[in-house]
Amino acid sequence: MRFLPKFLSAAFAAGLSVTSLSATSAAAAPATASPLHFTAARGTFEAYAPGSHAVTYRPDLVPAGAKAHVSALSASRVGTTTVLVISGLLPQHEYGAHAHVNSCGATGDAAGGHFQHVPDPVKPSVDPAYANPRNEIWLDFTTDRSGIGHATSIVDWTFDGRRAKSVVIHETHTHTNPGHAGTAGGRLACLDVGF
Numbered sequence: 014m015r016f017l018p019k020f021l022s023a024a025f026a027a028g029l030s031v032t033s034l035s036a037t038s039a040a041a042a043p044a045t046a047s048p049l050h051f052t053a054a055r056g057t058f059e060a061y062a063p064g065s066h067a068v069t070y071r072p073d074l075v076p077a078g079a080k081a082h083v084s085a086l087s088a089s090r091v092g093t094t095t096v097l098v099i100s101g102l103l104p105q106h107e108y109g110a111h112a113h114v115n116s117c118g119a120t121g122d123a124a125g126g127h128f129q130h131v132p133d134p135v136k137p138s139v140d141p142a143y144a145n146p147r148n149e150i151w152l153d154f155t156t157d158r159s160g161i162g163h164a165t166s167i168v169d170w171t172f173d174g175r176r177a178k179s180v181v182i183h184e185t186h187t188h189t190n191p192g193h194a195g196t197a198g199g200r201l202a203c204l205d206v207g208f
Contacts, residue, residue, distance in 0.1 A: 053084040054206040061119045066205040068117045075182055075202035083180050083206045092169040097152040102160040109183035109197025112150035116178045121200025128177035130170045144195025153186045177208040
């Protein structure tokens with residue numbers, strides 16, 4: 014698992030943009046194993062316009078021109094590792110971030126709720142049995158003095174027929190207490206990611 018962050022960093026250094034790569038080796042993987050799936054997305058946040066893939070809803074907290082990179086690598090034996098790297102934000106500020114079920118839209122609500130591997134039958138989901146970093150992809154981070162932040166999520170599951178479609182940046186780190194689990198304040202920005 015230690016090679017994953019380096020692998021994903023190398024993919025960004027190579028200039029990958031919104032792409033997806035799936036591969037499997039019949040010699041190396043049993044017939045029941047899921048294929049290796051890699052996806053990467055990057056964007057520069059801007060005000061919403063039709064067709065936008067990186068949108069800021071609160072430019073006071075996620076300024077236009079801030080940049081984000083997200084990559085994810087999934088395989089049945091290792092689960093899913095997701096890495097977020099973001100720059101151009103407020104310095105030394107705490108942000109929340111999660112994978113969401115829908116693509117970005119004109120408002121933060123367009124991205125829908127958090128993607129959950131095992132969906133909570135109650136919506137909105139604030140039960141820590143479902144709204145937790147093992148069942149969702151949480152990417153909370155704190156920026157440094159230069160406004161750069163990064164986070165890594167490692168879960169033991171892979172996407173099946175359902176897939177997350179975006180990463181939403183929130184205004185606080187994610188809460189874990191019952192009745193508030195999974196909440197992280199307002200939706201500040203959104204990046205489309207083809208998980």
